[in-house]
Amino acid sequence: MHDRAFLAAALRGSPMDCPVAYDITRLATRVLNRTPNGIDRIDSAFARRLLGSATAGHLAMMMTLQGPRIISGAAAADVVNGIFLHWGEDEAPGEDESYRRIVNWLSGETSSFKAAQRVARGRSGQASGVARWIRQHGFPIGQSPVAALPKGARYLNVSQFPLWIPSYFRWLKQRPDVKGVFFIHDLLPIEHPEYFRKAEYDRHLRRLVNLAEFGAAAIVTTQVVKEALQAHLAPLGRKDMPILVAPIPAAPIFSDRRAASLELTDSPYFVACGTIEPRKNHLLLLHVWRELVRRDGASAPKLVLIGARGWENENVVDLLERCHAIGNHVIEVSGLSTPGLKALMGGARALLMPSFAEGYGLPIAEALAVGTPVIASDIAAFEESGAGRITALSPIDGEKWLETIRAFTAPNSPERAAAKAQTDRFEAPSWSGYFAKAEAFLSDL
Structure with missing residues (x-):
């Protein structure tokens, strides 16, 4: 509901x-x-x-x-x-401008973007x-x-x-x-x-x-x-x-199967949720995506980074704004409504959480509730909150992250099917x- x-x-x-x-x-x-x-x-x-x-x-x-x-x-x-x-929080995904722009980007053919795309919707009416x-x-x-x-x-x-x-x-x-x-x-x-x-x-x-x-x-x-x-x-x-x-x-919307998820079978993508700050380890993901594009070209999956820019993130921002290689494959989003987040998360190949340290990890609970596999760091908080249903990797093993993301991207991926079976057995609290x-x-x- x-x-x-x-x-x-x-x-x-x-x-x-x-x-x-x-x-x-x-x-x-x-x-x-x-x-x-x-x-x-x-x-x-x-x-x-x-x-x-x-x-x-x-x-x-x-x-x-x-x-x-x-x-x-x-x-x-x-x-x-x-x-x-x-x-x-009451917006339908189609009413959310940020969500519509992401869907258009995911559905469109690659262009000649010179940097990662950015969607930063403002809110009016605060005063x-x-x-x-x-x-x-x-x-x-x-x-x-x-x-x-x-x-x-x-x-x-x-x-x-x-x-x-x-x-x-x-x-x-x-x-x-x-x-x-x-x-x-x-x-x-x-x-x-x-x-x-x-x-x-x-x-x-x-x-x-x-x-x-x-x-x-x-x-x-x-x-x-x-x-x-x-x-x-x-x-x-x-x-x-x-x-x-x-x-x-x-939030209940994540376990509500009546709330539609995005379905783009020809455009595989992954999502990462969290403020862009050093602890969240976005730098690893961007280096992985640069290598994915180098190896797989236009067929590489896309990455949706959902979260506001935080602090001490100059290296990540430099890659987002100046790395040509990821221009067609990474989009940075802030201002997304919860219904829009749910729809995007539900259609993703997996949620990615490579954090170095966390106290809990609410996006993991959201992904498991919606039925989306999770690839996350092998830190104690994630092992506990993921209830043994996440694919756990070292946050410093970039090659392993790349191999796992490629495996989850493949059509009829057995690795993703096994992870999906784990999420389908998850009973959301x-x-x-x-x-x-x-x-x-x-x-x-």
Whole structure:
């Protein structure tokens, strides 16, 4: 079912026995982004679950110039629904300009492109949407959570924002009956600082210090992240903090077989999803594609890179913008709607995820749900989240990646058929089951 139907379904079920104050500070800023990243999708799903019904009894919090403030349910719902519409989550693939341009490129004959093609659809109406919200609801100057939250409430922060600033969370010390719960997505800025901006190492350390001081519990996506988090919390005196391991499901549209996938049997292509940054290892894929074109010429498959440009990616951008060899075979896309992503992923020969390090890997869950094989790095997080149904390769073995991609490209490929059989046996976890687990964890604290 599409996400609007998902919203209605997610709101059904047993209510929690304690109210939740859900922090929407980061989510409110995402109107400035074309499309959601992984954290955005998780943040949005929780917000729609907890704030989508006036009868749920939950509250919303937002950082303001006066500090953290409780805002009205109507104002919070307007934020959540406005972001959902801005991202184009209800668009049919054919209504998505980026999707149409990709399909035309995949279907067309090769030309004389001098560089990888780029589709970067902008979003309009951000300023008008913010102005409309202020006209309707006013500036968020609601009550302090110290005064407004009912006894025994839970404060839930799924985005890690702004967990590095202790002053935002000191109110929890004045309300020891309110349990602060934080979603920790990974510890990669500490474990692999070479893949991040320099300042992110210290910022993530401060997140963990503040989690230890103000948090009652944490939520993570994999056992890998839980073990890393426990190791860092122990010296901070919180080795026994309750931590829920709950893998995030894909959005329901990915497992909805009624939502069409792209079918281009004469134009084999692969997709890679993720922000263009060093950790995602796009450089390997582009070198592989240059070699594929050298060996196979016009018959080489095409590559669709889906994701915004991030940081410290000069080498990748140089290849995208100046490598003539890949000009007819690589397209870079940002601003794609989720229905468009689902349709493209469903028609791909495989999803490619050559990352050096990850905390989870939501695109893998999405590909498995839609029934698309996955070729991914043999890192622990992918082995766990892929449930043994991925083709795992070393992220530094370029020749093996090339051979595997060529094998999956071939018509009637036995390698791809075996991988497809694995995905067809995959039972995608449901959001209803996920939320039942998360809400039981919150209630039992």
